Amino acid sequence: xxxxxxxxxxxxxxxxxxxxxxLENRITIAPMCTYSAVDGCMTDWHLIHLGxxxxxxxxxxxxxxxxxxxxxxxxxxxxxxxxxxxETALRRTLDSIRKWSDMPVAIQLAHAGRKASSxxxxxxxxxxxxxxxxxxxxxxxxxxxxxxxxxxxTELSRERMDAIRDAFAMAAVRAARVGIDSVxxxxxxxxxxxxxxxxxTNQRTDEYGGSLENRMRFPLEVFDAVRAAFPVDKVVxxxxxxxxxxxxxWNLEETIEFARALELRGCDAINVSTGGLHIDQKIPxxxxxxxxxxxxxxxxxxxxxxxxxLITEPAQAEAIVATGDADLVGLARTILYDPRWPxxxxxxxxxxxxxxxxxxxxQPSTLKSLxxx
Numbered sequence: 597x598x599x600x601x602x603x604x605x606x607x608x609x610x611x612x613x614x615x616x617x618x619l620e621n622r623i624t625i626a627p628m629c630t631y632s633a634v635d636g637c638m639t640d641w642h643l644i645h646l647g648x649x650x651x652x653x654x655x656x657x658x659x660x661x662x663x664x665x666x667x668x669x670x671x672x673x674x675x676x677x678x679x680x681x682x683e684t685a686l687r688r689t690l691d692s693i694r695k696w697s698d699m700p701v702a703i704q705l706a707h708a709g710r711k712a713s714s715x716x717x718x719x720x721x722x723x724x725x726x727x728x729x730x731x732x733x734x735x736x737x738x739x740x741x742x743x744x745x746x747x748x749x750t751e752l753s754r755e756r757m758d759a760i761r762d763a764f765a766m767a768a769v770r771a772a773r774v775g776i777d778s779v780x781x782x783x784x785x786x787x788x789x790x791x792x793x794x795x796x797t798n799q800r801t802d803e804y805g806g807s808l809e810n811r812m813r814f815p816l817e818v819f820d821a822v823r824a825a826f827p828v829d830k831v832v833x834x835x836x837x838x839x840x841x842x843x844x845x846w847n848l849e850e851t852i853e854f855a856r857a858l859e860l861r862g863c864d865a866i867n868v869s870t871g872g873l874h875i876d877q878k879i880p881x882x883x884x885x886x887x888x889x890x891x892x893x894x895x896x897x898x899x900x901x902x903x904x905x906l907i908t909e910p911a912q913a914e915a916i917v918a919t920g921d922a923d924l925v926g927l928a929r930t931i932l933y934d935p936r937w938p939x940x941x942x943x944x945x946x947x948x949x950x951x952x953x954x955x956x957x958x959q960p961s962t963l964k965s966l967x968x969x
Contacts, residue, residue, distance in 0.1 A: 607918040608910070608925075609947030612655065614900055615864050617700055617778055617831045619655035619924075620950055622917050623938050626867075626904055626926040627658040627704035627780065627835075629670060631716045636666060636676025637685035643692050650697035652931065653938035653949035655924070657699050659686075661706040661782055664763040668707030668788065671714050672730040677705070677767045687774040694775070696952065702778035704835065705767050705822070707760060709788030710736040710749040710797070723747065737792045737814075738799040743875055757804070757814060760788070764818050765825035768832075778831035778864075781815075781822055785872030789815040790837055793854065794846040794873050812854055816861065823862050833865040833902075834858055838889035841870060841877040848889060852896045859897050867902040867926060868893050883912060891921040902926050910941035942966055 612619045632641040649657050663669040663676040676682045690701060708714075713724050713731045723746045724731030735756065736749035752760070768779050783789035791797035792814045798805050804814050823832050838851040855866050868890040871877050879885070886905030894901040903922035907913050913925045931937050942949040943966055951967040959966050 604946075606914050606942075606945040606947045608914045608945060609942055609949065612900070612924060614778075614833075615831045616829045617656075619700065621653075621655040621938070621947075622924045623654040623913070623941070624656040624902060624924050624926045625649050625652070625654050625658055625931055626928040627660045627782075628928050628932065629660045629674065631671050631673040633673050633675045633685075636663065636669065636674070636678065636682040638675055638682075638689045639685075642675070642689050646689060647693050647696070648935050649931065650693045650699045650701070651952055651955075652935050653942070653951055654699065654927070654931070656778070657701050658778075658780060658926075659701065659703040659776075661704050661708075661787075662686075662767070664705055664707055664767040665760060667712060667732055667735060668709075668760075668763075670708040670712055670787075671716055672724075673716060674708075677703070677770050678763060683770045683774060686770075690774055690776070699950075700777040702780055702831070702833075703771050703776050704780040704782050705764055705771070706782035707764075707788035708734075709786075709791050710734050710740070710742050710746070711786055736788065736797065737804065738797060740797050740799065742786065751800075754802075761814070761818050761821050765821040768822045768825040772825075772827055772830070778833065779822060779826050780833045780835055780867065781819060782835050783815050784835045784837040784867075784869045786837075786874070787872075789818060790846070790873055793850070794840055796840060796842065796845045796874055808850055808853060812857060815854070816857060819858060819861055819863065831864040832862070833867060834863055835867040835869060837870050837872055838868050838886070838893065839870050840873045841879050842874040845874060848892060851889070852893060855893050855897050855899075859899050863899060865900040865902060865923075866893060866897065867904065868922075869904050881906065883908065884916065887916055887921050890916075894920070894922060900924065904928065910944040913941065914945055939966065 609621045726733040734749040739748040840846045890903035900923040902924045904926035
């Protein structure tokens with residue numbers, strides 16, 4: 597689409613600052629698992645995959661869910677950051693990307709909880725038995741399996757919870773050592789921290805179960821540990837599921853209380869997703885279906901809010917930011933399908949986008965100033 601010179605500057609392509617992190621625009625690349633690691637270590641796949649996304653013109657690239665302990669991987673092929681080998685592999689990937697891109701890079705730190713020990717999605721994604729060479733015993737706040745046919749997870753002891761909390765902090769230290777710009781804590785999609793929050797999966801009778809205050813306790817302890825471990829000038833954010841889409845589950849009102857508690861502890865941004873916890877969730881899928889949740893959270897806190905979920909069109913993304921529903925948008929499958937989506941959005945909206953000089957000659961003759969020089 598030709599650029600119209602008299603169009604106002606689109607909000608999607610205005611800079612944004614979170615703590616000391618400068619983003620060139622409001623487009624973030626969400627963490628997307630690719631199930632291509634070996635023993636937790638990134639491979640050449642990650643260099644190719646992340647490298648192309650780092651040349652996309654987005655404002656921020658977030659590395660896929662990265663396990664803080666081996667048992668926290670969703671599958672045996674997930675990325676980890678829990679020992680020297682996984683740290684070295686991440687460093688190699690990041691150093692290679694940064695030779696050619698100055699896009700800020702974040703990493704999502706995670707523990708899959710009861711949804712761990714799964715097979716690859718293209719092999720069905722079902723749980724792998726604990727005694728299989730590619731499986732292990734899962735762990736969770738309570739022994740409630742994700743599917744009725746799954747092996748029940750082990751209920752976490754206080755000592756094991758402390759170990760996982762410390763593993764999150766150590767992963768943040770490793771992330772800082774390799775030069776990661778921002779850490780996102782994964783507290784969504786039915787994984788460990790989300791399963792502490794939801795009463796559907798947290799059936800504990802100690803100080804970590806029951807009331808909302810108790811269910812929030814361990815996720816907040818993890819946040820505090822990560823915030824203390826990661827450099828004070830760098831961003832720590834959290835991803836949440838604003839609702840379980842199931843009766844009696846985690847809901848928007850509780851999400852607001854959790855977001856406010858995080859903000860008081862120094863959280864820099866919150867990424868608002870939904871679902872993933874209950875096998876019988878009922879999600880009314882439609883474009884921007886999760887944006888209303890981001891809008892409500894944004895009205896309740898001062899920290900920046902990221903909206904995600906079936907955001908596919910440039911005008912759609914622009915409307916989310918321009919109307920104040922969220923400060924930024926997160927793209928996942930959209931940018932997998934079209935790794936040049938930010939270029940095309942800039943062309944459609946009349947914005948400018950960063951691109952490697954090697955690509956400048958690709959600009960159509962109808963566009964005069966799409967790429968920043």
